[in-house]
Amino acid sequence: MKVKQISVFLENKSGRLAAVTRVLGEEDINIRALSIADTSDFGILRLIVNQPEKAYRALKDHGFTVSMTDxxxxxxxxxxxxxxxxxxxxxxxxxxxxxxxxxxxxxxxxxxxxxxxxxxxxxxxxxxxxxxxxxxxxxxxxx
CATH class of the missing domain: 3.30.2130.10 (VC0802-like)
Incomplete structure (x- = not known):
């Protein structure tokens, strides 16, 4: 009964969140839930998506620092x-x-x-x- 969560490390600068959502949209991955925890320099975007393994690979392939946790x-x-x-x-x-x-x-x-x-x-x-x-x-x- 575990759920796979994608976590993305993002620099806290304009366009980074837009880039993540663009990659997911282009890959036909739907975001089910999300949370962002941030500091002045960086943030951690946590996502539940409909295709976690595909999202992980797509974000990794686009140069994002990404992990998957239960x-x-x-x-x-x-x-x-x-x-x-x-x-x-x-x-x-x-x-x-x-x-x-x-x-x-x-x-x-x-x-x-x-x-x-x-x-x-x-x-x-x-x-x-x-x-x-x-x-x-x-x-x-x-x-």
Whole structure:
């Protein structure tokens, strides 16, 4: 139930993000979710796309510094406290979250949160045992 995430290191200068999106568009790769963390000099663009291996190769071939990592996609109710319930499970089991980002509108009456955790296999096991819906990569890529 792991999802492949593409991370792109970008210099913080005009046109770099446009270049990434242009490459993906030319390769017919659809962005499902994204997040940007930046400093004054550089940024890290994190992407969930419908074809992660193809995106990785295309960006690498165009000279971008790119990596692929495993993340978890958790479906939860889009209502007050929905995220708090998942966070409580993670806290109870000492699952350290490195970062997360979310998107809504693609899951009926729900939200989807992407988590990067230290121990992904342990997190998957615990979340599933607690009845929390974890989506497969294939499901997320097709949203």
């Amino acid at each position: 993340v978890i996609a958790v479906e939860m109710p889009d209502q007050p406290g929905g995220l708090a319930e998942v966070m409580a499970v993670m806290e109870e089991h000492n699952l350290n979250i490195e970062y997360l980002y979310a998107f809504i509108g693609k899951v009926p009456n729900g939200a989807l949160v992407i988590f990067r955790v230290e121990n992904i296999d342990e997190a998957l096991k615990i979340l599933e045992e607690k009845g929390i819906t974890v989506l497969s990569g294939e499901k997320v890529y097709s949203l």
